Amino acid sequence: MKKNFPLDKVYTLLESGPVIMVSTAWKGRDNVMPMSWHTMIDFDPPLLGCVIGEQSHTFRALKATKECVVNIPTREIAPRALACGDVSGAKVDKFARFGLTPVKASKVKAPLVKECYASLECRLHDARLAGKYNLFILKVVKAWVDTSVKNPATFHHRGGPDFFIAGKTVKLRAKKAV
Amino acid sequence: MKKNFPLDKVYTLLESGPVIMVSTAWKGRDNVMPMSWHTMIDFDPPLLGCVIGEQSHTFRALKATKECVVNIPTREIAPRALACGDVSGAKVDKFARFGLTPVKASKVKAPLVKECYASLECRLHDARLAGKYNLFILKVVKAWVDTSVKNPATFHHRGGPDFFIAGKTVKLRAKKAV
Numbered sequence: 001m002k003k004n005f006p007l008d009k010v011y012t013l014l015e016s017g018p019v020i021m022v023s024t025a026w027k028g029r030d031n032v033m034p035m036s037w038h039t040m041i042d043f044d045p046p047l048l049g050c051v052i053g054e055q056s057h058t059f060r061a062l063k064a065t066k067e068c069v070v071n072i073p074t075r076e077i078a079p080r081a082l083a084c085g086d087v088s089g090a091k092v093d094k095f096a097r098f099g100l101t102p103v104k105a106s107k108v109k110a111p112l113v114k115e116c117y118a119s120l121e122c123r124l125h126d127a128r129l130a131g132k133y134n135l136f137i138l139k140v141v142k143a144w145v146d147t148s149v150k151n152p153a154t155f156h157h158r159g160g161p162d163f164f165i166a167g168k169t170v171k172l173r174a175k176k177a178v
Numbered sequence: 179m180k181k182n183f184p185l186d187k188v189y190t191l192l193e194s195g196p197v198i199m200v201s202t203a204w205k206g207r208d209n210v211m212p213m214s215w216h217t218m219i220d221f222d223p224p225l226l227g228c229v230i231g232e233q234s235h236t237f238r239a240l241k242a243t244k245e246c247v248v249n250i251p252t253r254e255i256a257p258r259a260l261a262c263g264d265v266s267g268a269k270v271d272k273f274a275r276f277g278l279t280p281v282k283a284s285k286v287k288a289p290l291v292k293e294c295y296a297s298l299e300c301r302l303h304d305a306r307l308a309g310k311y312n313l314f315i316l317k318v319v320k321a322w323v324d325t326s327v328k329n330p331a332t333f334h335h336r337g338g339p340d341f342f343i344a345g346k347t348v349k350l351r352a353k354k355a356v
Contacts, residue, residue, distance in 0.1 A: 009337065011337060012336055012337030012338075012340075015195065015214045015215060015334075015335050015336075015337075016195050016214075016334035016335055016336055016341075016342065017193065017194050017195010017196070017214075017334060018195070036193045036194075036195075036218075037193060037217050037218045037219065038217055039215050039216055039217035039227055039229060040214075040215045040229070041215065041229055041311050041312075041313060042311070047311070049217055049227055049229075049311075049313065051217060051218070051219055051227075078350045079350065082350060082351050126310075126311075128306075128307070129306070129307065132304075133219050133220070133225070133227075133304075133315070134219075135219060135227065137311070151342075155350060156193075156194035156195060156334070156344065157193050157194055158190055158193075158194055158347055159187065159189060159190030159193075160190075160351075161349045161350065161351040162190075162347045162348070162349060162350075163194075163347070163348055163349075163350045163351075164194065164329075164344045164345045164346065164347055164348065165345045165348065166334065166342045166344075166345070167342045167343045167344070167345050168342060169336055169340045169341070169342055170340070170341055170342065170343065171339045171340060171341075172256045172257065172260060172333060172339065172340075172341045173257075173260050173338075173339040173341075
């Protein structure tokens with residue numbers, strides 16, 4: 001069960017580089033796509049940079065609606081999450097086809113993906129580099145996390161069909177530092 | 179032993195989100211800092227987005243010299259790599275203090291870090307968002323990788339002192355896809 005999560009801790013979910021699923025709602029239809037090209041840009045309010053291919057339905061939906069949800073999947077749903085990258089939301093209702101469940105968000109119209117352990121409601125903050133680099137800067141306005149998941153088995157892309165699964169959390173530093 | 183690595187495969191090294199070490203050379207001194215806020219932006223030529231704190235020596239060196247090297251460390255040197263984030267290159271020769279070895283690069287003046295399994299020589303490509311977001315877009319002009327390292331044990335930040343180590347590579351997709 002996902003609960004409200006503090007915005008200043010959002011970086012702890014994303015800076016390890018997991019595959020994420022970006023969901024949108026546009027013209028009365030929900031859509032979702034997986035991607036890996038993202039980075040934190042600021043802590044609080046949390047800003048993310050996301051590179052989204054200009055040929056994708058998500059690119060057009062994000063530009064038009066200025067909203068999306070960044071969802072973080074774990075290995076249990078990896079095949080379905082990745083399959084969402086093989087078809088276009090212009091043609092297919094991916095939630096229905098891949099057995100994913102859209103859940104109403106609180107601040108944006110794009111849906112949370114129920115099967116993901118974390119979902120971040122985002123508003124488009126800066127599209128200055130969207131034309132040249134497909135780079136969108138998003139502001140997280142509400143975060144939902146299932147905090148019972150202590151070591152989320154996120155998956156991380158190594159190119160082509162290859163990924164690795166996140167290992168258990170270890171302390172590599174004596175003191176708390178960013 | 180690091181060898182020349184094809185530029186169109188650079189994304190396979192970075193999109194999983196490892197901690198990286200950014201090295202610079204400025205005013206006759208080498209410097210290096212760890213960071214995690216980076217993303218691929220394009221495949222070939224490979225472009226990276228890197229967010230580098232404006233108070234850091236690396237920020238000033240990168241702005242002044244327009245060059246750096248992005249090195250990818252593995253768990254064996256994690257404590258030393260992370261310790262480089264605790265002191266400023268304005269005051270300390272971190273290569274000497276932490277037992278790291280600068281190696282001459284081929285196309286930039288910044289040094290490769292010998293102890294890292296991969297090193298990417300970069301030129302500053304676009305600093306348009308450096309003022310507002312500390313975001314630098316870098317172009318990789320030469321890549322060096324020790325390809326005998328088949329499952330690089332990169333480490334990935336989960337916030338504060340917490341990290342995870344990359345697991346073994348698994349195939350999560352039937353077909354080759356980005």
